[in-house]
Amino acid sequence: MMRTAFILGLLLSSLTVLSAQQASTAVESPSIALPPEINRVLRDYEKGWSDKDPQGLSQLFAQDGFALMSGTNGARGRPAIATIYASAGGDLRLRALAYSAEGNTGYIIGAYRYGADNQDSGKFVLALQKVGGKWLIAADIDNGNRR
Numbered sequence: 001m002m003r004t005a006f007i008l009g010l011l012l013s014s015l016t017v018l019s020a021q022q023a024s025t026a027v028e029s030p031s032i033a034l035p036p037e038i039n040r041v042l043r044d045y046e047k048g049w050s051d052k053d054p055q056g057l058s059q060l061f062a063q064d065g066f067a068l069m070s071g072t073n074g075a076r077g078r079p080a081i082a083t084i085y086a087s088a089g090g091d092l093r094l095r096a097l098a099y100s101a102e103g104n105t106g107y108i109i110g111a112y113r114y115g116a117d118n119q120d121s122g123k124f125v126l127a128l129q130k131v132g133g134k135w136l137i138a139a140d141i142d143n144g145n146r147r
Contacts, residue, residue: 028120029111031095038101038108041126041135042094052089058082062129066139070122091115094124104130105138112142121145 034042041060048057058078061067067081068074075084091114098109106128111120122144129138 029097032097032099034096034099034108035101038099038106038128038135039096041128041137042096042108042110045137046092046094049085049088049090049092054082054085054088057085057088060137061140062131062136062138065137066141068139068141070142070144093117101128101135106130106135119145 033039044060045057047053048060058081061078061081064077065081066074066076067084069084072084075081093113093115094110095112096108096110100106108126108128109123110126111123113119113121122142124140124142126137126141127139128135130136
């Protein structure tokens with residue numbers, strides 16, 4: 001419970017800063033560099049998505065991880081995550097806008113687009129947890145820009 005409260009506190013403080021920055025300008029938020037071990041999560045996610053590999057994508061998640069994908073009821077656990085990602089695929093591009101990591105918990109706030117699109121298609125938040133020395137996704141929450 002304490003870890004969940006910590007992650008939520010980090011997310012809320014970062015979202016507040018990000019919202020304030022976006023409110024002051026209509027310009028797209030700049031990308032940031034991530035430490036290699038955290039950047040690996042985004043690059044492996046892109047690869048699994050591009051390869052249309054729902055099993056590979058599900059392995060990026062903690063055993064009891066959540067995928068709260070737009071247009072779905074969400075999924076919990078690797079088998080359910082693989083099921084909702086069964087139709088996923090394409091040239092996905094992920095970029096980080098903010099991140100934090102402390103101990104075995106962290107997050108990435110980012111934006112995504114497809115292929116050669118020159119505008120972001122949506123935003124995401126990945127809650128992370130380190131298991132056995134490797135960062136895994138505890139929760140993936142995305143929100144498309146188009147309504």
